[in-house]
Amino acid sequence: MAARLALAAMAAALLLGVASAQGVGSIITQDVYNAMLPNRDNAICPANGFYTYDAFIQAAGAFPGFGTSGSDEANKRELAAFFGQTSHETNGGAAGQYTWGYCFKEEINKTTSPPYYGRGPIQLTGQANYQQAGDAIGANLVGNPDLVSTDAVISFKTAIWFWMTAQPPKPSCHDVALGNWAPSDADAAAGRVPGYGAITNIINGGIECGMGPNDANVNRIGYYQRYCDMFGVGYGDNLDCYSQQHF
Secondary structure, eight states: OHHHHHHHHHHHHHHHHHHHHHHHHHHSOHHHHHHHSTTTTOTTSTTTTTSOHHHHHHHHTTSTTTTTSSOHHHHHHHHHHHHHHHHHHTOOSOTTOOSOTTOOSBOSSOOSSTTSOOBTTTTBOSHHHHHHHHHHHTOOTTTOTTHHHHOHHHHHHHHHHHHHOOBTTBOOHHHHHHTOOOOOHHHHHTTOOSSHHHHHHHHHHHHHSSSSOOHHHHHHHHHHHHHHHHHTOOOOSOOOOTTOOOO
16 A cells, blocks of 8 residues: 555656646747757857756756746746846856857856855855755765766756755745745845845845846846747846845
8 A cells, every 4th residue: 555655656746747847848948948048059168068958858847836836927937037047157158148048067267165166057056055956856966066067957957956945044036936935024124025136136145136236137137038038928026136135
């Protein structure tokens, strides 16, 4: 009986994963993916040939709810936000050029928390994040951090794990993107409000938020707006974190 229940639970989880991948894949087809990231395989990009569409879809299937748990408009806006943020993190173009996302798979200087420097679409950084992400996806990332820059499925999984996981007092990027995050009194006092800018705050608030206009915010927003336009959805409010204190 216990074995049958375990098999049933495993089958249900697999079905949820398939549904998630199909849902994301119905919005971001291979052709759309290529149009979003037209230079990812450019010969001048260190990550050329790495960030494949199939790897993205396989990784997305491991996270039921990613890009699938809201309305059609909300799902598209979440995916635009995810790729907006990760395209900035892996950007290989000049300011104002929003077609060079996914050009890098590793931090250029490799000086932030080595050997746990930034890798992958979200530029996963720090031993604690490698430990938590590895535990969640079943990979020994502390013992072998290079998996994040050599295995594309693992690389995407770490980015989606970060996106889907709240790290209090930070909410998850997923909840913010879907409008499910309600700021606390402390958040309100710190100027933290729902919107794309709060996602930037979650990812890199200590460097980019609460200091007025800056190029990094502009780049994140530019990518996000490009993808929203491609999906035919609005941007929402509060796109920057210029006046937000970091979490």
